[in-house]
Amino acid sequence: MLSGPRSTPVGDFLEEITGTFRAEIVGAVVNGELRELTFPIDMDAKVTPVTMSDPDGSRIYRRSVTFLLAAAFEELYPELDLLVDHSLASGGLYCHLEDDRELSEEQIKKLEQRMRELVKQDLPFERRKVPLQEAVAYFQARKHLDKVKLMKYRLKDNLVLYRLGEYQDYHHGYMVPSTGYLKWFKLSLLGDGFALRFPRRHAPDELQPLPESTRLVETFRQYGNWLKRLGVESVGQLNDAITENRIAELILVSEALHEQKIAEIARKIVSRPEAVRIVLIAGPSSSGKTTFSKRLTVQLLAQGISPFPIELDNYFVDRENTPKDAHGQYDFESLGAVNTRLLAEQLSALIEGQEVQLPYYNFKEGRSEPGKVVSLTKDQLIILEGIHGLNPNLIPTIPVEKTFRLYVSALTQLNLDRHNRISTTDTRLLRRTVRDARERGYSAFQTIQRWESVRRGEKNHIFPYQDQADEMFNSALVYEVAALKPLAEPLLRQTPHGTPEYVEAKRLLAFLEWFSPLNTDLVPDNSILREFIGGSILKEFTLWKNGDND
Structure with a gap:
């Protein structure tokens, strides 16, 4: 007490x-x-x-150190415009200049030094609630037109601004009391910009090394270029498109860009010098892997290739042989829960043209049972989708050149404004909340309650292997949060007060307030988004099974 x-x-x-x-x-x-x-x-x-080890604490720290960066940047380089772009897997944010100019290593060092001086002074972050028009006038004077445009759609007549010295800004969410809390950060050159590095939750007082591969950054940047072509680089511009009845065109172009990328991946699979026989697809929860797999199948069929689907879930070991986690619970997400020996043997046999009897996993009984007897024709390839698809230990005996590995994730690039990014995790959680309610009868409370466990599995079994992919597919759609909003809001509002899940639901509701709602009737029936909101023409689509002898 x-x-x-x-x-x-x-x-x-x-x-x-x-x-x-x-x-x-x-x-x-x-x-x-x-x-x-x-x-x-x-x-x-x-x-x-x-x-800082809690999700909300991690967000508070990240938000505060971003504010510190923006304040120091404006003080040193008032003639330049800083954009905080997207997250980094190692813990951090990718930042760059609006006009694509690059800061020198000396400028980056100077910026970090100024940030550390401000931390040493332990200056307070002054929180003020001001009339909305005062905030708009402030951003207008500084030519932050993305923020001005965003405020046009704010329903409340006030806004919370934070001040550090002469610098003021809006940040979506809470902050630490003062600069003295921000002990752990570093600026590092990365690509055409730089990384603002800060700790991840599992090691709250350590900075993780930058990843050697920049492929994830490149995927984000490609999507950023798409947004430039669409003329929608912030939520304010998206809201303009919705209210001005330009959204149908935006949706069509967004979907066309998806189809263009899927067709490009199909061509790469077909054009490999040595014939690809197995396509492995992995990605975190609610990335749209199922719809992506079916759309890729359509493109492969158009190329004259007949894919054969195999479900990794059918290769689970009997329940009593399933590994257990630190809490003594069955760990179904561990690679040890999969009969990798049988999987590799049967895949090798299939691509050699042999007949095999696939297993069928009885989830109710928790045991493997005999399944269909199948064989493949010479030109067929296997599509294998599952959490371990990129793990090199899944099928180590099969030559790498006979496989094509795909990583699918919703790598959101659209941000609220130049300093307030939209989390890729938040987008996936909204997708899952809507889908779970529609297909499984789960409440938002139940989905949020399970989310931490889902995220832990992703961190252990998916993210470490994302750079093993031959190609990455970004399943994010520029308009999707606006479409999810009218479906997610009533679900989130039912979360009971006084629970940790309520805190998360309230945060998501505050985030959704920034978006104008979009009529879901405008979403095409083959869109990846339909996997979550319903009405997908691909839901009952089954892959051709020329070699199925059942």
Whole structure:
């Protein structure tokens, strides 16, 4: 029990227990609501500390260090425009200049040095709620037209601005109280821009090394170039397209860009010097892998190739042989849960033209049973979709040149404005919330409750192998959050107060407020988005099985 005078900031109470946590305390949940450490306690309250190891704490730290970067940047380089673009797998954000000019290594060092000076001074982030028109006038004077355009669609007549010295900005969400909290960061040159690096949740006081491969950055940048061609690089511009009835054209072009990329991947598969016999597809939850696989199949059929689908789930080992996690629970996401020996043997036999009896996994009984007897024709290739698709230990005995590995993820590039990015994880969670409610009868509470476990599986089994892919497909669509909004909002509002899931639902609802709603009737029936909102023409599409003898 902690006590003190009325109106004492919650952070002052928590200072007494700071040493009991491995990670820095950067926020708190007070009576079921996420709060900043400056929030005054005026009555008896139940308080849960939020650290940098928690999802909300990680976001608070990331948001605050981004604000610090923007403040130092404007002070040193007021004539340049900084864009905070997208996340990095190693922990950080990719940043660059709006006009594609590049900062020198010396300029980057100077910028980092100024940030560290501000941290050493432990200056407060002053929080002010101002009339919306005052905020608009401030951004207009600084020619931040993306922010001005975004504010045009704000439904509230006020806005919270944070100030550091002479610099002010809006940031979507809470901040730490002062610069002194921001001890862990580094700026590093990367590509045409630089990385703002900060800790990941599992190691909250360490910086992870930058990945050697820049393929994920290149995929993000390709999507950014798509957005430039579409003339929609921020949510304000998307809202303009919706309200001005230009959205149908935007949707058609967005979908055409997807189809163009899928067709390009199909051509690469077919044109390999040595015939590809197995296409492996992996990616995190709610990336649209199922619809992507079917659209890729259509493109391969158009190239004269007849794909044969194999479900990795049918190769689960019997339940009693399934590995267990640290909590003693069955770990179905471990590679050890898959009978990799049988999988490799049967794939080798199939591509040699032999007949095999595929397994069928009885999930109710938790055991493997005999399935269909099949064989392939000479020109058929296998499509294998699953969580371990890029893991080199899945089918180590099959020559790499006979495989084509694909990584699919919704790598959102559209941001609220130049300094407020949209998380790729948030987009996938919204997709999953809508799909789970429609197909599985799950509440938003249940989906959010499972999400942390899903994310842990992705971190362990998918993300480490994404650079093994021959190609990456970005399944994000510029208009999708606007289409998900009217479906997700009523689901999220039903999340019970006083639960951790409520805090997450409230955050997502605040995020969705920035988007104008889009009529889902405009979404094409073969769109990847249809996998989540329903009405997909591909739902009942089955791949041709010329070699199926059943």
